[in-house]
Amino acid sequence: MTPRDAADDNPGNEPHDSRWSDLDRPPLNAGSLRRGLVRAGGLWSEVDVVGSTGSTNTDLVARAAAGKAAEGAVLVAEEQTSARGRLDRRWTAPPRSGLFFSVLLRPSEVDVARWGWLPLLTGVAVATGLSRAAGVDTALKWPNDLLVTVGGEERKAGGILAERAGADAVVIGIGINVSLREDELPVPQAGSLALAGAVSTDRDPLLRSVLRSLEDWYGRWRAVGGDAAASGLQETYAAGCATLGRMVRAELPGDRSVVGEAVAVDGDGRLVIATEEGVQEPVGAGDIVHLRPA
Template sequence: MTEVPGFPTSSASSPYTDLDRPPLRQSALRRALLGAGELWREIEVVDALESTNTELARRAHAGAPEGSVLVAEHQTAGRGRLNRSFQTPPRAALTFSVLVRPGPHPTSYGWLPLLMGSAAVAALDRVAGVRARLKWPNDVLLDERKLAGILSEAVTETGGSVAIVVGMGLNVSQTAEELPSAAATSLAHAEAGCLDRDPLLRAVLRGFAERYGQWQRAGGDAEACGLAAEYRQQCATIGRDVHVHLPDQSLRTGVATDIDAEGRLVLQSHDAHGAGGQIPLTAGDVVHVRPDERTG
């Protein structure tokens, strides 16, 4: 592992040993994931970073290749939606970002974080033996608690081309005391069958690369290549009563009925008079409303 200049190392701040929370091995990840015909071109594991998304976006401006993967053993100021920050204990989570340059179908870029979510759900089922679900657009849930968050950001490069950085923070070995709230969980807290971050990371990256390749070959049409159907099957938001807090601070309520061709949430909204319409939402913080909360 390496340390990025300007960021602290993590070893001194962790009470856990390498046996308790083993470090990721950069060389092993490279041997397993880099190669001809693969999406991944570079994988770097660093001791600590404020945010893998921020650093990889900076590297994109500097010419980092598509297929770059940046992993932090300790993320000290991770960023979620609406610029919310969070910190993960050293080696307790998978915190990483990937860089892609998807080409000439920008209206479907909203599918990229959804594809990462689908890859995570499949990896968790196969490697850890847990049946996670997705909350549109950026959360992985386990028993209705947040297990992972995903953040996708566009980077406009020199000449006007666009790169996309997709980051994920997946809680692995955090104890109940280390979780940020009662609404969060970890694989350890859920007594999952595997807490080894290495095979989990490999499975997520392979799953995303496979889905990204399918999506690219279909010209960004997630419906045509079957990825939209997969996402709908994994998504716990569809069919639910929801409150959606939009970026402009307004609130929409209604029933989430579908995910459309651009990866947007389709909301059957209700106004004050009980009438409504189908509204596609590009972004927002979704709250799943339990049946006993509907009248409220």
């Protein structure tokens, strides 16, 4: 039996006596997802589901390096034990409580200088897909944290991590808290779709909606050579970015920080901060702290 066949027979790839240990969190079915997403002429070339792994990003980068993954490969884990976010932050979640997956993209027709838009593009796609399938209002904290509102409070419900996989590929990892309850949150500032009042926490249609949205946005962006303005990506990202118009502190490499109003996202995807000294400083990497409500 191949690993793919095993995943179909035991969708969560777990011991059979524990597959349904939490009936509110049924396992994903790899075969069903594959039939719904993999099609001739489409982006998604394969969809694999594993029960548990350290990091789907690490696994998919390794597959790409070994020549064992084509563009459009999707790797989903029911549980990640060594998940990583931006700035090498670690986080965990109960099995089957969220969507934890990575995708492999090879935008060969786009200049590498424009690849920095891929995490922001993914953020737009995730927010759009979840809005449609979960009925939850979402916003993006620059560059690509997914925010939801829980009890009138802004909380992070997901994040995105992009990593190069050789000279011609990027692996993008996505983590979304779906059904986490208050007592399961890793930190008080975290949230989930369930806590935000989602109309559905069925991960199958949520994953399909996000991947279809990502295919759509990636196709638009790639068709115009990665031009964020021409594809509509820059405008759409700005419209859904909760960081713009707020006072922020950018914590930058080298123990430097910049404080000011976030006024724009420029053509390179950088956050432009207007400081009290009258300087507009573009920030391409760093941690952004929202200093006051919008």
